Amino acid sequence: MNKSIETYRFSSRRIFGMVRRHFYLLRGSLPRILEMAYWPTVQMVIWGFVTQFFMGHSSWVANAAGVLIGAVLLWDLLFRSQIGFSMCFLEEMWSRNLGHLFVSPLRPYELIISMMLISFLRGVVGLLPSWVLAFVFFEFSIFSYGVGIVAFFSCLFIMGWGLGMAVVALVLRFGLGAESLAWVAIFAFAPISAVYYPVATLPDWLQIVAWCTPSAYVFEGMRSVMIDGIFRQDLLIGAIFVNCIYLCFGALIFAWSFFGARKTGKLLQMGE
Amino acid sequence: MSGFAVEVDSLAKYFGNVVAIENVSFKIKSGSITALLGGNGAGKTTTISILMGLLTPSKGTVYILGENMVEDRYRILPDINFSSPYVDLPHRLTVKENLKVYAELYSIISPNERIRELAERFDIEPLLEQKTGQLSAGQKTRVALAKALINNPKLLFLDEPTASLDPDTADWVRTYLQQYAADKNATILLASHHMGEVERLCDTVLMMRDGGIVDRGSPKELLKKYGRTNLEDVFLDIARNRVEQVSFDE
Numbered sequence: 001m002n003k004s005i006e007t008y009r010f011s012s013r014r015i016f017g018m019v020r021r022h023f024y025l026l027r028g029s030l031p032r033i034l035e036m037a038y039w040p041t042v043q044m045v046i047w048g049f050v051t052q053f054f055m056g057h058s059s060w061v062a063n064a065a066g067v068l069i070g071a072v073l074l075w076d077l078l079f080r081s082q083i084g085f086s087m088c089f090l091e092e093m094w095s096r097n098l099g100h101l102f103v104s105p106l107r108p109y110e111l112i113i114s115m116m117l118i119s120f121l122r123g124v125v126g127l128l129p130s131w132v133l134a135f136v137f138f139e140f141s142i143f144s145y146g147v148g149i150v151a152f153f154s155c156l157f158i159m160g161w162g163l164g165m166a167v168v169a170l171v172l173r174f175g176l177g178a179e180s181l182a183w184v185a186i187f188a189f190a191p192i193s194a195v196y197y198p199v200a201t202l203p204d205w206l207q208i209v210a211w212c213t214p215s216a217y218v219f220e221g222m223r224s225v226m227i228d229g230i231f232r233q234d235l236l237i238g239a240i241f242v243n244c245i246y247l248c249f250g251a252l253i254f255a256w257s258f259f260g261a262r263k264t265g266k267l268l269q270m271g272e
Numbered sequence: 273m274s275g276f277a278v279e280v281d282s283l284a285k286y287f288g289n290v291v292a293i294e295n296v297s298f299k300i301k302s303g304s305i306t307a308l309l310g311g312n313g314a315g316k317t318t319t320i321s322i323l324m325g326l327l328t329p330s331k332g333t334v335y336i337l338g339e340n341m342v343e344d345r346y347r348i349l350p351d352i353n354f355s356s357p358y359v360d361l362p363h364r365l366t367v368k369e370n371l372k373v374y375a376e377l378y379s380i381i382s383p384n385e386r387i388r389e390l391a392e393r394f395d396i397e398p399l400l401e402q403k404t405g406q407l408s409a410g411q412k413t414r415v416a417l418a419k420a421l422i423n424n425p426k427l428l429f430l431d432e433p434t435a436s437l438d439p440d441t442a443d444w445v446r447t448y449l450q451q452y453a454a455d456k457n458a459t460i461l462l463a464s465h466h467m468g469e470v471e472r473l474c475d476t477v478l479m480m481r482d483g484g485i486v487d488r489g490s491p492k493e494l495l496k497k498y499g500r501t502n503l504e505d506v507f508l509d510i511a512r513n514r515v516e517q518v519s520f521d522e
Binding site for chain 2: 095096099104107267268
């Protein structure tokens with residue numbers, strides 16, 4: 001098929017338009033904003049107290065104060081990134097807006113970029129209160145561990161986007177019946193992401209699976225920074241490498257689903 | 273360009289073993305208003321979805337504004353738009369927010385000015401700050417039309433353009449659409465079950481049944497051909513298969 005360069009022409013205005021659409025949606029809905037901040041905050045408070053308890057009962061936690069809270073905050077970041085991405089698309093499906101969007105000049109890849117940006121904004125809005133409260137109540141700031149932690153942050157966001165694309169693709173392929181995947185898909189990665197324990201804790205065969213997830217590199221890296229004070233570049237490079245695979249896989253499965261939806265007419269049919 | 277805004281040749285769409293449309297061919301002159309009529313399941317939505325690029329055809333070619341819709345839809349999309357009462361705008365956004373978003377998606381140069389112009393034209397100024405989901409059906413139709421015209425489309429697809437409008441507003445909208453087509457040399461393809469509207473607005477009518485085009489012509493030609501006094505009877509004759517298919521020129 002001979003497609004002209006126009007097919008791939010990028011427009012920041014169209015991306016901004018989509019970001020604006022979701023900004024309007026959030027601005028007009030206090031429950032949505034509260035929902036985003038609610039769970040990370042509750043999680044942080046629980047694990048903050050758990051940490052305080054263990055600090056008096058466990059030498060390991062006492063030596064690595066904040067490692068549990070850090071793990072919770074980073075895990076929530078991953079979850080928010082994936083759910084934020086998926087929710088953008090679900091909002092379009094719920095409001096039966098896909099027909100309008102795909103008759104406009106918006107390219108699928110622009111939609112994806114805009115969903116990444118919105119997911120980032122949603123993540124920040126959702127996590128900011130828990131970060132602030134962690135500092136106020138438990139004197140814990142993840143940023144005190146330097147820019148290395150920020151690099152690991154970014155890797156989690158990107159992993160969330162890769163998974164988000166796969167989830168959206170499945171919802172597009174199987175309809176809103178697959179919507180619950182958006183909420184639960186990420187938890188399949190929790191045991192092998194080594195969020196609260198080192199990868200070495202896992203059985204040998206599962207360690208191989210764990211190293212296929214960017215999150216395992218990130219949480220190992222986080223512990224290395226927080227416990228040993230060492231920033232492990234090798235873990236960051238590993239996370240970036242595996243993330244590239246996730247992004248490519250997510251983009252491919254999204255493209256497959258999108259072109260499939262154009263074959264089956266689902267872009268017009270989908271909605272509540 | 274060939275003088276035709278739409279050129280469809282041997283179009284077919286199959287969903288598994290189900291034939292949605294088959295061997296559909298027609299051309300629509302630039303600047304004309306054409307109606308696509310047919311009963312439920314006749315293939316109108318499938319045809320229009322393919323023309324808008326939302327659905328890929330199984331066979332055949334579609335040229336819109338001189339470009340191949342299947343291969344190069346992004347060259348075409350900035351110049352087309354559509355409105356349908358069955359495809360909503362996001363309910364939780366205000367009318368103004370929705371129009372702003374679509375102004376960005378179509379890269380409108382002065383979005384606020386364009387929105388003001390459309391709001392004035394469609395008498396939706398008092399609705400601009402209201403949530404779209406809170407509007408009445410008639411108000412939604414007017415907002416959907418404003419959205420459909422935000423990019424001054426050269427080709428406009430309209431599904432039931434006057435659905436839920438009171439007779440006065442519906443009449444006003446029809447007049448506006450006629451003027452718009454004439455002033456901008458824009459082409460309009462509409463699907464409507466309001467035969468009076470079709471008779472008044474359309475230069476050409478394409479009649480569909482069982483996934484194919486079974487007749488076409490101007491409203492006057494069709495009335496004469498079927499010996500009827502109104503298009504509704506012609507529609508019923510065709511939809512209920514009460515007459516033998518009338519041969520016609522391509």
